Every structure is written in structure tokens, then in C-alpha cells.
């Protein structure tokens with residue numbers, strides 16, 4: 001089994017622009033990636049590929065395999081899936097709340113395909129036992145896309161329900177969840193920049209500086 005983390009750092013997380021500068025976003029996305037790699041290692045995942053648009057020197061200390069492909073997300077993953085010929089876990093880099101025990105639960109599933117939905121119709125994690133015939137279709141309602149693809153291929157499907165794994169960090173208020181439930185490098189980064197404001201409604205995010 002291999003884990004693959006699609007990764008693009010250039011102008012990453014543009015939806016966080018209201019609260020983080022471009023430089024801060026590029027720093028932050030790397031720390032979230034490192035937290036994801038750490039959780040995969042704690043889960044005992046040995047083979048980790050970072051499918052990156054560029055050979056980022058700042059990642060050179062990571063004990064992972066780099067697959068460099070400047071193509072877009074869907075094209076690069078679909079090319080990867082045609083070559084990998086073993087079960088594969090596609091996990092996004094913006095999932096800093098990932099926990100090793102949940103990774104293990106997913107990769108030990110009986111089903112052919114496991115999908116962890118993201119907020120707003122996305123796909124945060126895809127586990128595919130036989131990836132050769134599978135194509136990904138990210139963006140828009142990718143969760144529905146991937147459910148349909150699994151059905152078309154007659155794959156048994158498990159929708160994995162997890163608050164922590166479904167929390168991808170896209171928009172400013174998503175950072176609240178890191179401050180409440182996070183750990184690791186991404187938590188340390190945001191706790192120096194933001195604070196929580198509690199009230200009758202949902203907890204709000206306030207910038208410290």
C-alpha cells in the first residue's frame with residue numbers, strides 16, 4: 001500500500017487570503033503537509049509519495065518519495081494511478097486533524113473504495129484497493145463524482161464519517177477547528193496568529209496582529 005499526497009505550494013490556500021499573506025499561506029500549507037506525513041508515519045504507513053508540482057527544497061528533510069508532475073491535480077493523480085499497481089491512499093495535504101488510528105481504520109477496510117468526504121462536496125481522502133481502473137475527478141462535487149465512479153466500476157464503497165478527517169482547511173473559519181482540535185506544527189503556527197472568540201453563536205476566529 002502506498003500513500004500519495006498531492007501538493008502545490010505556489011500561492012497555496014488562496015481562500016485564506018483574508019487572514020494570511022501569500023508568504024504565510026505557503027508556510028502554513030507546508031506545516032499542514034508535515035502534520036499529515038507525521039500521522040501517516042504514526043499509522044505505520046511506510047511508502048509515502050508526495051505528488052508535487054515542483055521539487056520544493058524546503059521539503060528535502062522529509063523521508064518520503066517525491067513524484068514531480070507540473071500537471072493539474074486530476075491529470076497528475078490519474079497518471080500516477082495508472083502506474084502504482086497496489087492499493088493507494090490519496091490524502092490531501094490540508095488535513096492537519098488527521099489521526100493515525102483513523103488512517104488505519106481506512107486502510108484496513110474490507111471495501112474496494114473508501115471515501116472521506118470534505119466540506120461542500122469535496123473529497124478529502126480516497127482509498128482505492130485496485131487503482132489501475134480508477135479515475136479521479138476533483139473539484140466541484142467531487143464526492144459525488146467519486147461515488148459514481150466507484151459504482152460504475154462495481155466497487156464496494158465505504159463512506160468514512162469522521163469530523164476530524166472531513167475538516168480540510170480551506171477558509172478562514174476552518175482554522176477554528178485547528179485551534180480547538182489540532183496538534184503538531186499547524187496548531188503551533190495558528191495559535192501564534194489567531195485567537196478564538198466564544199459567544200452564543202459559533203466560535204469565531206480573531207487575528208492577533
Ligand SMILES: Nc1nc2c(ncn2[C@@H]2O[C@H](COP(=O)(O)OP(=O)(O)OP(=O)(O)O)[C@@H](O)[C@H]2O)c(=O)[nH]1
Nearest residue numbers: 006007008012013014015051053072073092093094
Ligand atoms: N500535485 C498537485 N497538487 C495540487 C494541485 N492543486 C492543488 N493541489 C493539492 O490538492 C489538495 C487540495 O487542493 P486545494 O484545497 O484546492 O488547495 P489550494 O489550491 O491550495 O486551495 P485554494 O487556492 O484555496 O483553491 C492540496 O493538497 C493541494 O496542495 C496541482 O495542480 N497539482
Ligand SMILES: C[C@H](OP(=O)(O)O)C(=O)O
Nearest residue numbers: 118122123138139142170
Ligand atoms: C480538491 C478539492 O478540494 P476542495 O476545493 O473541495 O477543498 C476537492 O476535494 O474536490
